[in-house]
C-alpha cells in the first residue's frame with residue numbers, strides 16, 4: 001500500500017516530550033514485560049531487562065516518546081512500546097552479528113513507527129517500518145505489538161541490505177522470497193531467546209519439524225484477518241512454516257486462492273520456500289542430535305550464516321527459489337565443508353524446489369569460480385558480484401495492459417542463472433517462463449490485483465478504486481513510466 005493511503009487516521013495518543021534515545025542506567029536494569037513471539041502464541045508476557053534497539057551497529061530507532069521502563073499492564077501503550085523494543089533489539093543484535101559493517105538502505109538507522117493509525121497492516125517502504133491498529137470484534141489488534149510481525153518487517157529491511165536488486169525485480173519468486181525471508185527472520189530471531197527455545201522444545205519433543213509456536217507466524221494477525229475473511233489466513237496463524245505445499249511454476253497458479261491452496265500471490269507462494277527452509281533447519285538439528293537448547297541456538301546461527309552467503313551468490317532469475325536453495329548447499333560446502341548439505345538438499349527436494357537431478361556435484365566448484373572472479377574484480381566478500389549492477393530494464397507497450405499509448409519500463413529478473421531446470425520435473429506443469437515473460441506476467445498480475453498506483457496514467461479498466469493498498473507505482477521515466485515498488489506490505493487487503 002502507499003503510505004499516504006494508510007494514514008487515514010493518525011493515532012490520537014497525546015505526544016510526549018521525546019526523551020534521549022539511550023535508556024538511563026536505571027532503565028537498563030529495570031525489567032519490562034515482553035512477548036517472546038506473538039500475543040496469541042499461547043504464552044504469557046515475560047519479564048526481561050529493558051533493551052535498546054539503537055545500541056547495535058544495525059541501529060533501530062523507535063519514533064516518538066519512550067515511556068519509563070517498568071512493567072506495564074497489557075493493553076497499554078507502555079506495554080506495547082517495551083514489547084516492540086525488546087523484539088526489535090533482538091533482531092538488531094542478531095543481524096548486526098551476521099552483517100558486520102553493513103548499513104540499512106535507510107542509512108545508519110532504521111526508523112520504526114509503532115502505530116501510524118487505523119489499518120490491519122504493517123509494511124517496509126525503504127523509509128522505515130510502519131505498524132497500525134484496527135478494531136476487530138471486541139478487541140484492538142496492534143501489528144506493532146507482535147514480535148513475529150515486527151521481525152517479519154525487519155526481515156524485508158535486512159534482505160534489502162543483502163540484495164537490494166530484489167526490491168524492483170518483477171517476478172513472483174523474487175517478491176515471494178522477500179515474504180519468506182521475513183517469516184524466516186521471525187523464526188531465526190525467535191530462536192535467539194532461550195525462553196522461546198525452551199518453550200519450543202517442550203512443545204515439539206524430539207522433532208523440530210512439527211507445528212509449534214515457532215513454525216506458526218503471527219497468530220494474532222492471522223486471527224484478525226480470519227474475522228474479516230475466513231479463508232484469508234492459516235487456521236492457526238497468519239502463515240505456518242510447517243505445511244505441505246509443493247513447488248509449482250508460479251505462472252501456472254491463480255492470482256489468489258483460499259489459504260489452503262497455493263496461489264501466485266507472493267505471501268501465499270512464499271510458504272513453499274519457508275517450509276523448505278524450516279525443514280532444512282529441522283534436518284540440521286537432527287543431524288547434530290536430539291534437539292537441545294544449545295543445538296537450536298547453533299543451527300539458527302549456522303542457517304542464518306548460510307542464508308546470507310546464498311542470497312549474495314544466487315542470481316536473480318525467474319526460478320529464484322531454486323537458485324537460493326542451490327547456493328545454500330554450495331555455501332555449506334564452503335563454510336562447513338558440506339556438513340549440512342544433505343540436510344538442506346533433501347528438504348528442498350521434498351518441496352520440489354530442487355530436483356534430484358538438479359543439484360550438480362560441481363556446485364561448489366562453480367562457487368569457487370565465482371569467488372575467484374569476485375576477487376579478480378576487487379569485489380569484497382561482503383558483496384555479491386551481482387551486487388555491482390542493476391537489473392536490466394524492459395520496455396512494454398502500455399496498451400498491452402489497457403494503459404493507452406504510455407510505455408512501461410520494468411526491471412527484469414535476468415541475472416544469468418547458474419543452474420538450469422533445477423526445480424523438480426514433477427513440479428513443471430507449465431514451462432518456466434524466461435525473465436521477460438515472467439516480468440510481463442507479474443506486471444499483469446499486479447495490475448489485475450489493483451496493486452499499482454497509476455498516478456496520472458490514463459487507464460481504461462484497471463483503476464481498482466476499492467483497493468487502496470498499493471505496493472507499486474507508475475512514475476515518469478524518460479517519456480515513459482517506470483513501474484517501481486513502494487512497499488512490501490503484509491496485512492489485509
Ligand SMILES: [Zn+2]
Nearest residue numbers: 179182488490
Ligand atoms: Zn512482508
